[in-house]
Amino acid sequence: MGLTQEQLAQRLGIGKAALSMIETGKAALSSRNKNILVQELNVNPDWLDEGSGEMFNAKPDFTAYLHRTDNSLPLQSVPLYSVEGTAGLVPLFSDATQARPVNFIHIPNLPKCDGAIYIVGDSMYPLLKSGDIVLYKQLKDIADIFWGDMYLLSIDLDGEEYITVKYIQKSEREGHVKLVSQNPHHADKEVAIDRIRALALVKASIRMNSIR
Numbered sequence: 001m002g003l004t005q006e007q008l009a010q011r012l013g014i015g016k017a018a019l020s021m022i023e024t025g026k027a028a029l030s031s032r033n034k035n036i037l038v039q040e041l042n043v044n045p046d047w048l049d050e051g052s053g054e055m056f057n058a059k060p061d062f063t064a065y066l067h068r069t070d071n072s073l074p075l076q077s078v079p080l081y082s083v084e085g086t087a088g089l090v091p092l093f094s095d096a097t098q099a100r101p102v103n104f105i106h107i108p109n110l111p112k113c114d115g116a117i118y119i120v121g122d123s124m125y126p127l128l129k130s131g132d133i134v135l136y137k138q139l140k141d142i143a144d145i146f147w148g149d150m151y152l153l154s155i156d157l158d159g160e161e162y163i164t165v166k167y168i169q170k171s172e173r174e175g176h177v178k179l180v181s182q183n184p185h186h187a188d189k190e191v192a193i194d195r196i197r198a199l200a201l202v203k204a205s206i207r208m209n210s211i212r
Contacts, residue, residue, distance in 0.1 A: 005020070005023075011036065011041070012033045013032075013033075013036075014033065034048060042056050043056060044056055061206070061207040061208075062204065062205075063204060064110060064204045065149070065150060065202055065203055065204060065205075066111065066203070067146070070111040071111060071112075072110055072111055073108075073109070073110065073111070073112060074108060074109065075106060075108045076106070076107070076112065076113065078104065078106075078107065078110075078113045078115060078135055079099075079101035079103075079104055079105075079115050080101055080102055080103045080104060080105055080115070080116045080117070080118075080133065081096075081099055081101055081102065081115055081116070081117050082102050082117075082118075083117050083118070083163060088154060088161045089117075089154035089161070089163055089198040089200075090154055090197045090198050092115070093138050093200070096114065096115060101115075105133070105135065105206070107135075107204070110135070110204055111137070111203055112137065113135040113136060113137055113203050114136060114138045115135070115136060116133050116134060116135040116136065117133070117134060117136070118131060118133055119131075119132055119133075119134055119152075119165055120163075121164065122183055123164060123165070123181040123182070123186045124150075124166070124181060124182040124183065125182065125183045126182070126183075127182045127205075128182070128207075129207070131207075132205055132206065133205065133206040133208075134202050134204070134205050134206075135203050135204040135205070136152045136200035136201060136202055137200060137201045137203050138198075138199075138200045139151075139199045142177075142193055142196060145199070146201070147169055147170055148169055149168065149201060149202075150166070150167055150201075150202040151165070151167075151199060151200065151202060152164075152165050152200040152202055153165070153166060153168075153196055153198065153199055154196070154197045154198035154199075155191060155195050155196055155197065156195045156196075156197050157195075164179070165202060166179040166180060166181060166189075167179070167182075168180075171190055173190055175192055175193055175194070176190050176191060176193060177190075179191055
């Protein structure tokens, strides 16, 4: 990290002698100091605990999609869910208190988010690609959407759930919306509103890049 022992001790809020004892195994790393190393200095927790893997986590690219009316929070802990583990967006949105997050994402100065999931598919490439994380704010009513913004949707396709991220635009067909992709190889799609089972506004995205 390019820090001297004294500088690192200051970041951790401990004395240089205490840090030396931690480094030599004579004292344990407190949970508070571990959180600082992991959350603020991007140190890999597996490397800290077991000496396995790289010293640093993969470096994320973070993009926020904000509105003028958004009120940001100094710091929040956003739960990251596995869609497979929650059996889809519909049960997750119906009762998120029953879903167990696989992790938590800590990002400063972001509007309130209800959760985050990994996305699959390339319909929003190059803006988003498969494996990226999107942070979302759940909407209760499709009447509350901002036309042209990016949304996480669950659509009923012959009884099966199809999860996607698209721009939502107005449709000339009554009772329908137009789903638009970023990828030019994906055609626009007209979808009946009553087939949309869950809906959330995408507030931010994260792409993990390996540090070399």
